[in-house]
Amino acid sequence: MRRRYSHIKPIKPIRIRNRFSYSNPNETTESDERVAIRSPVRSPDNDNDDMDFRYDVLSFQDINDDDNAYESINPQQDNDEMIFSQDDINSSDTEEEEESDYEYNSEEEEESDNEYNSEEEEEDDNENNDKEEEEGNNDEEKEERNNDEEERNDEEEEIYQIVEALNEDKIPSCNGEFAPYFNNYTTTALFCWFQKHNVSTKAYEDLVDIIHNPQFEPTHVVKNIRRFQSWRKRLPLLPIITKSIKILPKKTPSTSRGSKLSYQFSISEIIWRVLNNPMLMKHMYFGPGIDSEKKSEFWHGNLWGESPLFGQHEILLSEGNEIIYFDNTIMIY
């Protein structure tokens, strides 16, 4: 019974390993298996390894030459990992075989475990429960134990379904440097860039539009982002005025200062730009107030009609026939 039980014990982590982690290199090296890096998100410990794997495989220094702290950005510095990951790729075929072997083994063993467990006596159950650090009492019976097993299986299945990994038989068959995961460099690089920088969908769609434009030339891409700031100065943008204004001490944090800078545009610049925009000028109305039954515009109102600032405030009449001077006559009184 001891032997049988000790036989169960090492199987458990293996089963978990099968389910969870082809990605945890420490455990896999324990079992002398190079079966890392299948499912990147399953266990949180192996994120770095995954990232290493990605960048090692890609080794695109062009994208990664910003100040990111990934160790393996330059493959020359991390030869070991580089080799390791390339081994992974090369050994991916064998990996699958091994995986399938494992699953078969584990399933068989699980079944046998369950059989064994169900056939075991109560004492074994108790010991088993203690070793698994469950809350079970010493008086637990077989059925409860089986229930526990089922619950744990359920939990494992739930965890398993949260991140759906691709089945081995569904991995697309493609050849090339990036097989079997990606078809080519572009897809791979964009995928990793997208994942790494958390690019929003909208931003990515815009980038796709830019790249798909027939005028797009890769040689025209500006490498230094500071260049864009000098481009911005060439645009006809409005100058910004800055002014320090007082801040009410009410409702502001006690640490905040009594005055802050505020920024605004100059109204004369705005007016100048509006008046010199032919698209806007053709819509704008400059003239006397209009007496309309249906009032919908500002020039239907009293203020426009009466104020010399907005409407027409002078009219020259001779014998009932109006000669219209629009504000630009000089009269001597």
Add this chain to the structure above:
Amino acid sequence: MYRSGDFIYYQDNGQKKLGRLRAILKNDNGHYQLRIQKILNYIDLPGNLKGLSRQHRSTTGEVWLQDESFLTIMTSQILEKVTIMMTFQHQNIPKDSLRISEVIYKCNNHWRVRDVKLSYLHPCDYISIRNPPSSSLPVYKLFLDLYYDDFGTFRNVYHSLGGVYIQFGNMPNYQRKLIKNHFVLGFIPFGGNFNEFMAPFVSEIKDFEKGKVMTVQGQDAWVISGLGVVTADLPQGNDLAGVLRYSSI
């Protein structure tokens, strides 16, 4: 030459009447018409306001301004200009000249009277604009609409930012409502003093009210622009008006 704000004689049903030219308008057909505020002689006053003292004053040239409602006449009905003085605007009024010291108005279907300086001033009484330096300059008058509203910068941040925007009342409604035709003037930090923020704007607008030469579409033009409307919702409106907010009763 008639200007809005002038006092005139006009013809109405064959009678010669006094009035004040309030506005020069066009009707929907594009014809000029004039909006006139009536001025009454003693005999036209409503009965409850007639009395010995007013009758006596009317013999020395006093007439009475009538508030709403205004009359619209055609340009052909206008006869001639006349000089009438508001007693509060002029110190020395020559004898026997027409003058106004009271305005009559209707309240709850009763005619009432009050001092004319308590009536709404016509914009011509307090705005004087300069003529353009050259009579050949085209004139553009801009109607500005200032809009002020607070908005939250992030959904979980309490401190809000005040946005000040400008719209041009010269645009028709369907253009004005487009978001591209809302012009940002600036943003006021949380708790910032609105008056201080607006000081540069106010000084610029004061210059623009007098008129300014600008290059418009390649040629010089005389640009006058005034603040016509200030739009704000309740809290900001209270701030602008200098009263407490609705929450502090």
